[in-house]
Amino acid sequence: MDTRRGALAVPKVRRVGFFTPTEPPPESSQRPNRSQSGPVEATTSSSPLSDSPSGNLISPVLIPPSRHHSDNLTSHAAAPVPVPGPAAFRRYLAHDRSLHVGSYNAPDSLLGTSPPSSNGEFSEDSVSLFGFQRSDSTKLSASFPNGGFDLTLAVRAPQESETIIETASASEGKKKIAEVSGKSESVTTKPQKEKEPKSLKDKTTKAERRAIQEAQRAAKAAAKGEGKRHADESVEANPGKAAKKPQPKKERPPISSSVSEKTAVAVEKEKRMDVPQTQMQYDDKSRVDKAKRRAVVEQTETKNKVELFLHLPQYERGSQLPNLSSNFFTLDTIHHAVYKVGLQHLAGDISGDNARCIAMLQAFEEAIKDYTTPPMKDLTMDLTTKINGYVSFLIECRPLSMSMGNAIRFLKNQIRKLPVNLSEPEAKASLCSDIGRFIDEKIILSDKVIVQHAVSKIRDGEVLLTYGFSCVVEMILLYAHEIGKKFRVVIVDARPNLEGKKLLRRLVSRGLDCTYTHINAISYIMREATRVFLGASSIFSNGTLYSKVGTACVAMVANAFSVPVIVCCEAYKFHERVLLDSICSNELGDPDAVANIPSFSTKAKQSKMMDNNKNLQFLNLMYDSTPSEYISMIVSDYGMIPPTSIPVIVREYRRENLLL
């Protein structure tokens, strides 16, 4: 078995390109070990991919499993690698490979000197090594010819007490060399790598962090005047905070000369200009740091984030609320009404898109009422910046929904279009009335129109299925009951929010005939349903419905049972963006809500243990996207339209919307 497997396991194809003639002997000597550790196929071909998070960051060409450089890593660290070239690159690869196997197969580890428990850390470190950002790599490649890098390494090395750090810096150096040697792979893999660094900081222990910091300071001293990068600035400005949250970036010594740095920044900026960034990507370190410095709310990032969703903000819940509410009377930049709404969003007191949007608009209205233009400033400009500040505060509390984004856009546009000759009280009054009109016409009145339209689709004897809680759907059901239609309602609900209970309570108290079930039973209960009514958070211009997580499941099951799916959505929630999946744009909820099951509440200890488990990540997605082919009809204030007509509404009425 073993021999056969061995023969099969190392396909010749794999060796193309990266194998030197010296490699085969160690390869064969390692083979028995591998077959012990698991299926050979996995280790030879796909272990870097499946094994550690860094695996999927390596482009396929980097995979070659050569192990002939199985010498101790620390020796690598001690010896600065002076020769840039393919040989160094290969060594770098080999080193990387050994790291992976080390973490994969403990007895086989080449890092016999390091404690066995550090296996995970090692793999994480290797991740972070890959994870240097675009800016860094450009800077590095620019700075390499100076030779400054070797110098800093030499400065750094004595400072570091732990082998982990040393290996980190050493292989980092190799990375630089690899990049300098002009391998295109490193360029292609960079975008993926960006999201990695975050995971490192959670894994380092206190001592390590201190070591990192010390190393950093020493490096800074060595490269005087060069540490202009804002990350380091923030470290200086707020050392306490930095100690709490060491960024992997800080491990890297600031080595580049100021000139090359400037060019690198310029390149970076150009790159950013090319790609329009609509949303902040939370795996983009520098932007996050920038945002953090401006932040009012001090958020702690959660541990154990799911890799696919690193670009979304995820903070620990519960800690910041008391802190914020104590700040309530000391704040100056944020208007108290906005602050209140922000806290309500944070605490989850206001949920539901319409309610959130109305609360926000009303807070803005109040803020505008209390607003006075500072001397020597223009109302239009100053108020817009004020509103921007409020909005970023609200985003810190909870990411905005699409509808809120639309409402904000409306308000800003309204401010921009204020006639210049208007006096301040007049301008304020006009803005307030605009906000009031928006709430009345776009939300309240359009709900009424939707109810009128949707009720015409309810016939006697029908079974209407709805998912979760949507206030428009509730209004439709109550109104249909009021006008004497005979129907039955099936409410499908899902953990962890169980919003459907609220709907159930309200409907039952009004005397409607209801069935309550969880989404697990959807395929069973769908047999009975004749119509599915769904609420929406937003609808994008390709007809994709963006709604509470689980909606897509309901719509797809309904489609499979050929039950018409009716989506009720106000037109102000339509968005001109195109959404293809639920990954790019989403919101992460409290992961503990998924972990904590009410009936198991006694096992708090167990859940704590689960929290600290590195192999376990909780994902509480708030939204999902339903492709348009699963939607039969959209009921909006423009009538009943097919999902293919969303772009028409957006195109024809967006301008009018803003004019209002």
Add this chain to the structure above:
Amino acid sequence: MWRSSASFILDKHLNNKPISITHSIDSPPPPSASMADENPNPNPISAYYETRAAHHGIVTSEWLEQAQAAVQRYPDRENSVSPVSGSPFSVIEEFNSWRQQPDLAEAVAAIRALAAVIRASEATTMMELEIELKKASDTLKAWDTTSISLTAGCDLFMRYVTRTSALEFEDFNSAKSRVLGRAEKFGEISCKARRVIAILSQDFIFDGCTILVHGFSRVVFEILKTSAQNKKLFRVLCTEGRPDKTGVLLAKELAKLDIPVKLLIDSAVAYSMDEVDMVFVGADGVVESGGIINMMGTYQIALVAHSMNKPVYVAAESYKFARLYPLDQKDLEPALRPNDFNVPVPPKVEVERSARDYTPPQYLTLLFTDLGVLTPSVVSDELIQLYL
């Protein structure tokens, strides 16, 4: 909607050929037996489908020629017999007199009747005129609620006529004449629609193709006739079109034009679908989703064609676009029609008498309209642009 009418094609194509079916707008045909005594129509049987059956019963080419000759014989009637002849003007009567023309679609008849309302109106303000027009169109719509094209035609006419800009700045008489002008233009466009569609569809019919048709649609007939005139070589499979045997009629007409035609029973559609290259159907109404409402059996043909990857083309004039959104078959106003099974139906046996079904848009390939060749999703766009 009408601004984008593709009727320019007509002008381009046929600037030397006479348009065979255009009637002069201002001459109502000689009124014959009045059926305007029921208003609103108490008959549970769909008047729309009754009329169609009646029309189809007599639509032959000879009859058409006769009718046309009859129309042409009285070109000056209009001057002598003014619609406002002292007697109280009834829109229904007017409508029915127009409806007698077998080749005139019901919606066009309604449009003409409404234009006559404007002409006969003694209103002195625009508001009055508008209210009068609204009342007339409501009466028409109430007369036959099952006819989608009637309702849609009335609505579109109202939109088209009352949506003139600058009305407020003119004195009443010029405003009225402008409304009248628009009304007539609308009637003209509607009249030309069928020719436009026929010309647009010629690109899709290639030599040697086999076309499956269902029911007797005047637009589809026009398309096929034009293709035959253009010396295209094609074969037509006609379904029988039970219960009113409209397919038999179509087959007869096509045979007269020397088009090879084969008659199928309605249930043989799937059997012969593999030799079919494309399916042509008409429509009673085109709904907001882009689906169509048409004679019973269209849905199943579309389903079969879709599953065998054959294109389904719908020929429909744009005045059939209706602001309806049926979710399923039962989500429509029922249009019933007597169903003759040729054998006595045993007692206690229920009979499905619905005359039409709804074909969802995903089973349709293209819609040939006088606005151009559209995908189903564009229907909603056009409707939104028109009504909102």
